Amino acid sequence: RKEVEQDPGPFNVPEGATVAFNCTYSNSASQSFFWYRQDCRKEPKLLMSVYSSGNEDGRFTAQLNRASQYISLLIRDSKLSDSATYLCVPSGSARQLTFGSGTQLTVLP
């Protein structure tokens, strides 16, 4: 089993829609989790950190399910500018953060 698995998508949704994607991880020792956003041909940038059961920041909600070892990212009221690839990172090892391969989201007008 891969250390981090994400559905690659692509997810194509209309503007205003709600979309969610999951990320499963294998290292049960992971204590913190991160979602990064990567625009085409750009560097990844931190979107959200999750240290307990979840986190909410405006239209974005991240939820952690430790029992099933997955984290989810929910985006409400999708905007065109949300189109990007979303990368999941569980902090299994403080020295070597392992990234998921990303989920591609396209928000359509």
Add this chain to the structure above:
Amino acid sequence: NAGVTQTPKFQVLKTGQSMTLQCAQDMNHEYMSWYRQDPGMGLRLIHYSVGAGITDQGEVPNGYNVSRSTTEDFPLRLLSAAPSQTSVYFCATRGGANVLTFGAGSRLTVL
């Protein structure tokens, strides 16, 4: 505040040539790392450093060397480039709470 600066942004090499990708940070972070990103593969860790004078291998270290003589700089060296090293390379530092800050990337093509 520049953050993490990578040079060059683009480079084309011939097989067997050597080069160094530069990474400099002004965030005073101890931890620095190099990732490569290939289509469908996600980001893979090449080498990392937890402080000046200390380096260690990541997931895909073969073909790459690093050194860390100062806190600010963490160069990545390709001694004999191969087409399999065609990729986008990202340097990243890590501050509090394991949050990574990336440079803008260096796109390398090996012919």
